[in-house]
Amino acid sequence: MTAIRADDLVKEYGDVRALDGLSLEIDEGEFFGLLGPNGAGKTTFINILVGLARSTTGSAEVFGHDVEDDYQQARDRIGLAPQEFNVDRFFPIHEVLEHKAGYHGIESEEAERRAAEALKTVGIYDKRDTRFDWLSGGMKRRFLLARALVTDPDLLILDEPTAGVDVELRRELWELVQRLNDDGTTVLLTTHYIEEAEQLCDTVAIMDTGRKIEVASPDDLRGRGEDTLLVTLADAPARPPTFDLDGVGRATLDGTELSVTVDDAGSRAAAVIRTLDRSGHEVVNLELRRASLEEVFVGMTRTDTDASGEVTG
Amino acid sequence: MSAFGTGFRSLLTREILRFVRRPRNTFVPPAITNVLYFAVFGVILGDRIAAIQGYDYILFILPGLVVLGAVSNAFENASFSIFHGRWNEYIHEVLTSPLPYSSQVLAYVVASALRGLVVGGIIVGVGLLFVPFTIDGGSVPIRRPLYLVAFMLTITTLFAAFGIVGGLWAEDFDYLTVLNQFILRPLTFFGGVFYSLETLPDFWATVSLLNPMVYMVNGVRYGFLGYADVNANLSLAVLAGLTAVVVGVDILLFRRGYGIIE
Numbered sequence: 001m002t003a004i005r006a007d008d009l010v011k012e013y014g015d016v017r018a019l020d021g022l023s024l025e026i027d028e029g030e031f032f033g034l035l036g037p038n039g040a041g042k043t044t045f046i047n048i049l050v051g052l053a054r055s056t057t058g059s060a061e062v063f064g065h066d067v068e069d070d071y072q073q074a075r076d077r078i079g080l081a082p083q084e085f086n087v088d089r090f091f092p093i094h095e096v097l098e099h100k101a102g103y104h105g106i107e108s109e110e111a112e113r114r115a116a117e118a119l120k121t122v123g124i125y126d127k128r129d130t131r132f133d134w135l136s137g138g139m140k141r142r143f144l145l146a147r148a149l150v151t152d153p154d155l156l157i158l159d160e161p162t163a164g165v166d167v168e169l170r171r172e173l174w175e176l177v178q179r180l181n182d183d184g185t186t187v188l189l190t191t192h193y194i195e196e197a198e199q200l201c202d203t204v205a206i207m208d209t210g211r212k213i214e215v216a217s218p219d220d221l222r223g224r225g226e227d228t229l230l231v232t233l234a235d236a237p238a239r240p241p242t243f244d245l246d247g248v249g250r251a252t253l254d255g256t257e258l259s260v261t262v263d264d265a266g267s268r269a270a271a272v273i274r275t276l277d278r279s280g281h282e283v284v285n286l287e288l289r290r291a292s293l294e295e296v297f298v299g300m301t302r303t304d305t306d307a308s309g310e311v312t313g
Numbered sequence: 314m315s316a317f318g319t320g321f322r323s324l325l326t327r328e329i330l331r332f333v334r335r336p337r338n339t340f341v342p343p344a345i346t347n348v349l350y351f352a353v354f355g356v357i358l359g360d361r362i363a364a365i366q367g368y369d370y371i372l373f374i375l376p377g378l379v380v381l382g383a384v385s386n387a388f389e390n391a392s393f394s395i396f397h398g399r400w401n402e403y404i405h406e407v408l409t410s411p412l413p414y415s416s417q418v419l420a421y422v423v424a425s426a427l428r429g430l431v432v433g434g435i436i437v438g439v440g441l442l443f444v445p446f447t448i449d450g451g452s453v454p455i456r457r458p459l460y461l462v463a464f465m466l467t468i469t470t471l472f473a474a475f476g477i478v479g480g481l482w483a484e485d486f487d488y489l490t491v492l493n494q495f496i497l498r499p500l501t502f503f504g505g506v507f508y509s510l511e512t513l514p515d516f517w518a519t520v521s522l523l524n525p526m527v528y529m530v531n532g533v534r535y536g537f538l539g540y541a542d543v544n545a546n547l548s549l550a551v552l553a554g555l556t557a558v559v560v561g562v563d564i565l566l567f568r569r570g571y572g573i574i575e
Contacts, residue, residue, distance in 0.1 A: 052405060076411040088406060091327075091330070103407060103412050
């Protein structure tokens with residue numbers, strides 16, 4: 001079943017087009033990453049799904065329920081951990097969770113049980129009587145996840161869930177979210193940490209200026225980037241050697257260190273070494289560096305820069 | 314999910330707990346304000362003012378003070394809760410839930426009306442303390458209890474519903490102050506809280522009839538004293554109709570996302 005379907009979504013704020021015909025499908029059970037620079041339209045897309053924004057045109061469905069016409073059914077399936085700390089500060093955090101569960105139709109006794117369970121899951125149960133404002137930054141992030149989990153959602157939406165948290169907590173949260181996904185929860189993740197998407201996501205969509213640029217697995221995307229062969233030569237040549245080979249691009253030289261860009265490091269390395277051999281260069285070391293998702297991402301979302309250095313794209 | 318199901322009850326409970334747990338912000342201020350009103354206007358000045366329509370001045374002003382406290386607290390509760398939720402964005406907890414928009418509105422309105430009713434009760438309690446000082450063996454009569462209940466329910470609901478509009482409209486805390494201090498309070502003071510319309514020149518008495526507060530103050534006064542400057546039944550019918558319209562507008566505004574959805 002399709003967990004999320006967006007069809008030609010457009011969202012305009014005055015003259016600004018935050019979403020520009022976004023179409024996307026995410027399958028049930030998938031761990032789906034949404035990558036894009038600031039202003040790409042990721043949060044706008046999420047807000048449309050959860051009811052905090054209305055699309056100008058186009059439509060979106062969550063588990064087959066239109067997010068506007070069947071908003072109750074759609075929202076009942078979603079747990080959202082947003083980027084911003086939008087938490088009720090009047091009540092201790094366990095009560096905030098109980099209220100949230102209640103809004104989803106969960107009776108008070110069950111809501112209490114679930115609130116306790118969610119706080120234990122994210123490791124802040126001992127802070128249950130504290131108000132949100134008094135939690136540390138990391139605990140606040142944990143709490144947002146607990147609030148998303150308290151209604152036992154089929155679709156978990158995480159908008160920059162690890163922004164500003166330390167490495168240890170980030171890894172902890174990754175493990176937790178991965179477990180939930182393994183148990184069948186569909187996860188939609190937006191993040192600025194490319195490593196996060198590489199580690200967690202089955203599929204990644206790269207967005208820019210309100211549009212989807214590409215959808216693929218992190219491995220596929222990496223495969224589309226340029227690898228690099230880092231060759232150490234015995235003697236520094238006067239100028240960089242030239243290669244007339246398929247899939248081999250520019251070479252740059254820094255003393256004895258030669259850097260050659262290739263489309264696939266594994267299959268091109270031998271030909272490059274042979275060519276160097278034939279032209280009398282002795283190779284003393286070879287290192288293969290695969291393209292990172294980050295490089296692919298930057299390449300895909302690169303904006304034009306005018307002469308003054310200002311971004312114009 | 315039904316309109317009055319678990320979701321509605323959860324939001325209603327949350328809204329009630331919000332003001333019940335902060336009595337120093339919600340119940341103590343109107344109690345103190347009304348101690349001052351009753352002491353100055355009821356006891357000190359009231360002794361020098363002749364009875365109006367046969368009622369001691371303190372009894373005459375009591376219904377108006379109840380209305381003033383009840384409606385301003387109902388309004389303030391709804392407008393603050395909505396605006397503060399928008400300001401800190403925690404209203405998103407409600408908006409992203411499967412609660413129908415009508416249930417969301419009704420929970421805010423019912424809780425706010427309840428706060429207005431509680432404050433009204435507190436003011437009656439303060440009045441009960443002061444009335445015996447000015448009238449030997451005096452008490453607060455309730456001549457038309459059904460009218461009193463009907464008017465109090467209607468006007469607190471009406472102002473709670475207005476409060477929702479105010480909370481959605483406000484862009485800053487200043488807006489709420491403007492609504493409460495510059496519109497609501499003058500209308501109430503010129504709504505016959507401290508005087509009978511019969512004491513005004515004909516022209517101003519007629520102009521006063523354009524002020525909706527006149528009908529509320531007189532309706533509640535009718536409930537307490539059995540006396541009113543205007544027709545109680547007509548007032549009640551018009552106010553009940555207006556309340557239904559404003560609640561309907563609230564639901565429409567929520568559905569359209571006015572002030573809350575991008």
